[in-house]
Amino acid sequence: MTRDMSDRQITATAPALVMRGRPEIRYKCKTPMKGMRMMMRVLMAALAALILAPVASFAQNGPLRIEITDGVIEPLPYALPGFIAETGDAGGMAADITRVIGADLSGTGLFREIPQDAHIQRFGAFDTPVSYSDWTAINAQALIVGAVAMQGDKVVVKFRLFDVYSGQQLGDGQQLAASVGSWRRLAHKVADVIYSRITGESGYFDSRVVYVSESGPKNARQKRLAIMDYDGANIQYLTDSSTIVLAPRFSPNGDRVLYTTFETGFPRIKMLNVGNVSAQLLPEVPGTMTFAPRFSPDGGAIVYSMEQGGNTDLWKMGVNGGGAQRLTNSPSIETAPSYSPDGGRIVFESDRSGTQQLYIMSASGGEPTRISFGEGRYGTPVWSPRGDLIAFTKQHAGRFHIGVMRTDGSEERLLTASFLDEGPTWSPNGRVIMFTRESPGAAGGAQLYSVDISGRNLKAVNTGGAASDPAWSPLLP
Amino acid sequence: MKLGTKAVIVLAGLALAACNNPDKYAGGAGVVDPGGAYGDGGITQGGINDPNSPAYFSQTIGDKVLFAVDQSTLSPEARTTLSGQAQWLSQHPQYAAIIEGHADEQGTREYNLALGARRANSVQEYLISQGVAGSRLRTVSYGKERPLEVCSTEDCYAKNRRAVTVISLGAGS
Known part of the structure; x- marks a missing residue:
């Protein structure tokens, strides 16, 4: 396929995906949890166990151990024959969709694709019966069979997932349709279903990331807000680079973005509508700086930092800019807030103890409880969408780390280490963390990285240029 | 006396030329025109x-501490420098100033914003x-x-942890 569809912009106005309930796909099995699926659940549990493991060592007062696990899990081998083109003009699209599904699955580090040239069985049609022995022979544990048809300006994709060793289809076949411009979302949706069926967890591929695109030298860096698919495709710029912009965050349904801008010469909070790329400054008290805004989980409120007379505290206001209310009142720095998913609590950083540490308080303010007690400084806490973990940046002995801990501060685990890692953001399913990694020196630059919560699968995210401050959207509707 | 002053000035000029950064943000001058009374237009005369x-x-x-x-x-x-700044500002009431607070790169972004504000405020309070x-x-x-300096060693970090008093035309009301 020669047309480069990645140039197309998917905006919030793109037609929603049409999900039709399994039309011509017939099958009888209700696959019990066994075989491949059971194996994957065990695998996911093992990943979770990795996070729980170092409790004892952390609870003591001794030096915090830095443990970065790697490569302990064997990825599950799967086969993904090229999706069948069911209309004459669907060949390129079928190949593209197949490629994106494979990139999604293999990109998790949990799955390994068996190259197509090793396949024995070739599917002439979507309904060709599966010859399981052909797939066990090449050690495929999962098999994905799909087909693509073009219907006017719509792409229709259908697929089935097979558990090769139990010789059964896993779950229903599904058919999805979308406008041609949204074909990548179709592929991500298929990959999300497959990921979800095999792991028992919700997926995260059909999602977007808002971030700061960077260019220019370190002492005159130009920054502009950008949005992209989670995998770096479909980059769209939301602001020009005429002023510094920092730390964007999505609204709970992904339709708006809060960020900090220097456009007035002073840090101010701005709210941007992703669909029509219009933005407005939120009100401020004259002579103050406002920054670090985040939406509440119900989308109705904004928690943020306000600096007055050199002192920074946390405040809350309505999403329309009214009803500002002080949440902390301390001569120390209080910033980088993050709501719990139920909206009841806020985790934030404060240096009231003398150094940056993490605290949790009620979403209406009140006395906070400190949760970080390891050596070094802790900042940028972000509550997991599952509610169980808090991701953070840790600075210790001249290094930066991304880590996770329980909400009571226990079971701290550092996932990365480098000259400068900061600003974690969670995938919609709470399994993967994206963050900024900056390299040192005059030629240093920022890049987005992702890592899963066990510390595995650390990799750069392709943004086509320097980038920082990622914030992951929820799963798209 | 007058000669001595000139010598100091020339030396200062040389030192600045030596480490001056061609970038327009050198010296920590504002990245964006804050507008209004703080606009930096026309302050290069003299x-x-x-x-x-x-x-x-x-x-x-010296505009930096x-x-x-x-x-x-x-x-x-820093206090010595700021006392000089205060004296000059008192003698030149037609000028206002924006005090910029900066941090080195060893810190998280939002914390460093708050830290820079603390530094700027320290300077402001002292000038007052x-x-x-x-x-x-x-x-x-x-x-x-x-940052003023772009290396990632303490030499540069020490110069980046600064507050800069940027003179602008137009005293506040």
Whole structure:
């Protein structure tokens, strides 16, 4: 396929995906949890166990151990024959969709694709019966069979997932349709279903990331807000680079973005509508700086930092800019807030103890409880969408780390280490963390990285240029 | 006496030329025109030899003070510089100033914004204590967004942990 569809912009106005309930796909099995699926659940549990493991060592007062696990899990081998083109003009699209599904699955580090040239069985049609022995022979544990048809300006994709060793289809076949411009979302949706069926967890591929695109030298860096698919495709710029912009965050349904801008010469909070790329400054008290805004989980409120007379505290206001209310009142720095998913609590950083540490308080303010007690400084806490973990940046002995801990501060685990890692953001399913990694020196630059919560699968995210401050959207509707 | 002053000025000029950064943000001047009374248009008149010029303020008196890691307290050297700044501002009531607070890159972004604000505020409070009207001063923090030096060693970090007093035309009301 020669047309480069990645140039197309998917905006919030793109037609929603049409999900039709399994039309011509017939099958009888209700696959019990066994075989491949059971194996994957065990695998996911093992990943979770990795996070729980170092409790004892952390609870003591001794030096915090830095443990970065790697490569302990064997990825599950799967086969993904090229999706069948069911209309004459669907060949390129079928190949593209197949490629994106494979990139999604293999990109998790949990799955390994068996190259197509090793396949024995070739599917002439979507309904060709599966010859399981052909797939066990090449050690495929999962098999994905799909087909693509073009219907006017719509792409229709259908697929089935097979558990090769139990010789059964896993779950229903599904058919999805979308406008041609949204074909990548179709592929991500298929990959999300497959990921979800095999792991028992919700997926995260059909999602977007808002971030700061960077260019220019370190002492005159130009920054502009950008949005992209989670995998770096479909980059769209939301602001020009005429002023510094920092730390964007999505609204709970992904339709708006809060960020900090220097456009007035002073840090101010701005709210941007992703669909029509219009933005407005939120009100401020004259002579103050406002920054670090985040939406509440119900989308109705904004928690943020306000600096007055050199002192920074946390405040809350309505999403329309009214009803500002002080949440902390301390001569120390209080910033980088993050709501719990139920909206009841806020985790934030404060240096009231003398150094940056993490605290949790009620979403209406009140006395906070400190949760970080390891050596070094802790900042940028972000509550997991599952509610169980808090991701953070840790600075210790001249290094930066991304880590996770329980909400009571226990079971701290550092996932990365480098000259400068900061600003974690969670995938919609709470399994993967994206963050900024900056390299040192005059030629240093920022890049987005992702890592899963066990510390595995650390990799750069392709943004086509320097980038920082990622914030992951929820799963798209 | 006059000769001595000139010598100092020339030396200061040389030193600046030696480490001057061609970038327009060198010296920590504002990245964006804050607008209004703080606009920086037209403040380049007069050279460093003219004690009434903003160039004299920034280069001879010194527009920068430095801070220790994660600190915003003023060192004795900083106080000396700021006393000079306050005296100049008192003698030149037609000018206002924006005090920019900056941090080095060893810190998270939003914390460093707050830290830069603390530093700018320390300078502002000291200038006010020396008789400068608070209405002529405003603070802003750039956090770690605008380092002066770009290496990643303590030599550079020490110069980046700074507050810069940027002179602008038009006194506050």
